[in-house]
Amino acid sequence: MIRSAIRRAAVVATAAVATLALAACATGASPKSPVRVGWSSDIPPLDPAASRSVSSFAVLSQLYPTLMSVEAGDALPVPDIAASAEWSADNVYTIVLKPALTFANGDALTTSDVKFSIERQLALQSEDGAWRQLGNLASVEIVDETTINFHLQTTADTRFPYVLAGPAGLVLDEEAFYADELTPDEEILEAEPFAGPYVLSNMKGGHLTLEPYTAYAGVRQAASPVELRPGEDAELATQIRDGSLDVITGRMEPETVETLAKASKVLLNRAASGRVRLLAFDVEHMPFGSRAEGADPKKAIAVRKALAELIDRDAIAQGLGANWVEPLSSYLPDGVPGAADVFTEAYGDGLGGPDLETATSLLKKAKVDVPVAFSIHVDLGQVGYPGSAEVAALEAQLEEGGLFDVTVVETDAAGLEMARLAAETQAIFTSQLSATTDPLDYLSAFRTLGILAPGFSESDVDELLGDLVTTVEPEDRAELLLEAQQKLAATLPAIPITQGVRVVFARSTILGVDLDDSFPLDLAVLRR
Secondary structure: OOEOOOOOOOHHHHHHHHHHHHHHHOOOOOOOOOEEEEEOOOOOOOOHHHOOOHHHHHHHOOOOOEOEEOOOOOOOOEEOOEEEEEEEEOOEEEEEEOOOOEOOOOOEOOHHHHHHHHHHHHHHOOOOOOHHHHOOEEEEEEOOOOEEEEEEOOOOOOOHHHHHOOHHHEOOOOOOOEOOOOOOHHHHHHHOOOOOOEEEEEOHHHOEEEEEOOOOOOOOOOOOOEEEEEOOHHHHHHHHHHOOOOEEEOOOOHHHHHHHHOOOOEEEEEEEEEEEEEEEEOOOOOOOOOOOOOOOHHHHHHHHHHHHHOOOHHHHHHHHOOOOEEEOOOOOOOOOOOOOOOOOOOOOOOOOOOOHHHHHHHHHHOOOOOOEEEEEEEEHHHHOOOHHHHHHHHHHHHHOOOOEEEEEEEEOHHHHHHHHHOOOOOEEEEEEEOOOOOHHHHHHHHOOOOOOOOOOOOHHHHHHHHHHHHOOOHHHHHHHHHHHHHHHHHHOOEEEEEEEEEEEEEEOOOEOOOOOOOOOOOHHHOEO
């Protein structure tokens, strides 16, 4: 087994000294009274190469720095521990690090660590890792200790700064991690290779104690120590009500949310989660699809447009409750750059409500006999709560007026895959959630041979999405994002229905719990 480098014998002693120094220098609340955060999701492995999920990144980005950072309201990622970032030549993205960066164990953080971290992701290719996001990277070139060139396979790639700001871009200490396999949690904790807003000082009893790292050079300085306590949401709810917890975040069952929403001294904070929920068409096998009986492209688009005319997003969201979903009239969720309402004026009554008369006219003009038999498959495990109730509400709206006879097929991932292989799917109620706020993570699924709408192929959409990859100027990019969404709304590979909602509960004594749309709770701003 080859280590990334020979570990120094003094690393443990250095880490111990660093921990004491950090505790003494921490700002905000006393280290003896950390903000106690109940975490109802799984605590990820400490090795960033092991997982790319949103919940994993929410934890690991507190411990490891990134070169770039995505901040709420910004059109593009901004430098984090980088001093500058730019396309210095065709195919070349150049990062200059801030000077004198260090890990908590005393190791210098240089471009050698950056190169190691990126190339390690690609070498390990962990099953659940983020290495696939680096597919357009050709090579990494160290210029000096603070300057590094990333050579891409295309002239420019506007996705790449988002990659560097996400799970694939976490910077690791090359002296603390194995180069050729995942590193165990206990070895990582011992080596203290942390350089993010926090240092993980211990994991006793399953609790993670995070101390502010005062030498962190990025944009999110930690305000207070945090104790992360994983557990079942019902148990955590009891603890926040009795005051032994300060905050709860993560996945929560409906009963837990309803209980805490009524609790005294506990405040509810909510924002869009970044998860979009759509009715995505199998363009090949939907009514009149390219491989369906009686295939007819004009009738197929008329069916899709008639369905879009019948949807009342506000009614669906209100029926399910404000703590679960919000209406979505864009292919991008709130908080993601470029999100634009492209459905309210294009379909329905122009105010967000349905238009049965227009839907009827569309089908009549296309000579489509009604009611149209139409099926919707849904993997309830994939869409999450309240998927069953949401698709039932959608079914009722589509059947009202007698234009459609809808069958909902509730299944699991294996059943959905079997239905697809058997050509039994006409449409799928599904969801998308990106680990970054890169708009192309959402839109690229609609390119030819994309994953969301089998059989959908539109050269204009492909061209627009291709232009978005190489268009760097924010204003030009914003125009292309709007045009791409308008084109998608006109051709309808999928119809956005709602977006998920993230809820966080906190005691009234805790500050910094305000949430931004499509961003997880930022532990670094929590304080008493």
